Amino acid sequence: RKLGYAIVGLGGYGLGQIIPQFKNCQHSRLVALVSGDAAKAKRVAAEYGVPPSGIYDYNNFDRIRDNPEVDIVYVCLPVSMHAEYTIRAAKAGKHVLCEKPMALSSKECEAMIAACRQAGKKLMIGYRCHFEPTNLEAIRRARAGEIGKLRYFRSEHGYTAGDPTAWRLKKAMSGGGSIMDIGIYALQAARYMTGEEPVAVYAKETTDRNDPRFREVEDMIEFQLEFPSGVIGSCMSMYSANRNQVLLMGDKGRIEMEPATGYSGQRLWVGRGRENEIQPPPGPGRNQFAGQLDHLSQCVIENREPVVPGEEGLRDIRIIEAVYQSAREKRRIALKA
Ligand code: NAD
Structure with missing residues (x-):
């Protein structure tokens, strides 16, 4: 099966670059959106075939735990929000793809790695050049x-x-x-x-x-x-x-x-x-974006570590x-x- 992604943050990168790439993926599909703008979320959901049950905002985000369609949460938010949403996603039992730079500080990065490890979930950083x-x-x-x-x-x-x-x-x-x-x-x-x-x-x-x-x-x-x-x-x-x-x-x-x-x-x-x-x-995918999305899906399916795990973001x-x-x-x- 294709693993389900939730995109958190419908900004320039999440909406402009990532969401249109699911059509190029073999192992990944878009199943949920997290946005503070209800009208925008509804419009994007309709365009990309996300059901109303897959629309969340920043307050009810933790309910994503109850959505079995969501395997991976992709954090496409300003850097100051990376740690919070990565940790909340891990606590909701989801694997995480988090955009670069990983977080505001190495201390935050360590907390993100620990949260995903504790939850037994993968953590990957959006270093797309590794798929280019x-x-x-x-x-x-x-x-x-x-x-x-x-x-x-x-x-x-x-x-x-x-x-x-x-x-x-x-x-x-x-x-x-x-x-x-x-x-x-x-x-x-x-x-x-x-x-x-x-x-x-x-x-x-x-x-x-x-x-x-x-x-x-x-x-x-x-x-x-x-x-x-x-x-x-x-x-x-x-x-x-x-x-x-x-x-x-x-x-x-x-x-x-x-x-x-x-x-x-x-x-x-x-x-x-x-x-x-x-x-x-x-490269590994139709393009670097699809290659990146599918890499994490395959790592989850085969229980492998991503080539750019949280530790890689922490090092930088x-x-x-x-x-x-x-x-x-x-x-x-x-x-x-
Ligand atoms: P953006 O400003 O275009 O989008 C940010 C999104 O977060 C918006 O939808 C905004 O509404 C939302 N948001 C939620 N709470 C917010 C708040 N308090 N203040 C501001 N915005 C808030 O930014 P972007 O360019 O999409 O960047 C998002 C992340 O993606 C960043 O971490 C950035 O570094 C990363 N990024 C990566 C690449 C890449 O090539 N890998 C390219 C661009 C951006």
């Missing part, structure tokens, strides 16, 4: 040694933030600025492209605090990651320019992606420059906390193994 064919092919070629011994990694990730009143620019709701939202893709890529865990970070923040968008959160933050093999990771995150690129340099060549982590249109080059563009083989949040500390204290921060 171009990224998977880039990882495969790096691991196969095609560019020789790895030397350094570089990534720039950013976009231009708009509305100063948006939750992403409110620290209490977002946990921080560009690194929480978009720089996290550079951090993730540094880890999956090198296949190593950083041992130390050094960071520098540059933000115009007179810009109404950046009263509470950072705009640009540049961070270096030291990896055990000697590979250096160098990442730039920003809310004031559009950039989406990954470069992995080895002593025999380079792997480059641009755009690297967008919703679509990824391009990959392997070699000395950009003379050799690679067309990756198909711990590193981000060290990045912020480094920028604040203007010194290198060693990471605990």
Whole structure:
């Protein structure tokens, strides 16, 4: 059978990107919606064939426990709400897919992992690039040694933030600025492209605090990651320019992606420059979104751990906390193994 998903939060991502993808899934279907806007929920339910019994709001959400159609709750809410809804979903006996960044703090991440473990439920983080064919092919070629011994990694990730009143620019709701939202893709890529865990970070923040968008959160933050093999990771995150690129340099060549982590249109080059563009083989799903949804369904069906479990989200949040500390204290921060 196809496992049933409840989508919590009918915003840009939940409604705009995820809900339309169930038609591309083999093991997943949409069975419930959780929204604070009853009229919107009703309209979306009608459009996607969700029965009225599958519509919840934030107050009666816990009743999802009594809905056997719902196997997995997908949390597509502002970051400050991730921990609460993940924990409530686990207590309601549901598996959880939670959007990135996992939560406001590593403490919250630990509580989410504990709640899902205690309930005997899976917890996966919405790191969709692990299901995206171009990224998977880039990882495969790096691991196969095609560019020789790895030397350094570089990534720039950013976009231009708009509305100063948006939750992403409110620290209490977002946990921080560009690194929480978009720089996290550079951090993730540094880890999956090198296949190593950083041992130390050094960071520098540059933000115009007179810009109404950046009263509470950072705009640009540049961070270096030291990896055990000697590979250096160098990442730039920003809310004031559009950039989406990954470069992995080895002593025999380079792997480059641009755009690297967008919703679509990824391009990959392997070699000395950009003379050799690679067309990756198909990924695990019709696209990265369907691949991600079906991965968790299959993990539940076969009782396997997801490739991006809660621990993976926690690792990134711990590193981000060290990045912020480094920028604040203007010194290198060693990471605990
Ligand atoms: P959004 O603002 O478009 O949607 C957020 C939803 O939460 C809205 O439906 C809003 O009504 C609801 N909500 C409930 N309570 C709220 C409150 N108190 N304040 C504000 N909104 C509230 O945001 P989004 O872009 O859909 O982001 C949602 C999550 O998805 C975030 O964690 C974000 O990081 C993540 N996201 C991931 C990707 C990806 O590619 N993986 C892309 C975009 C967003």
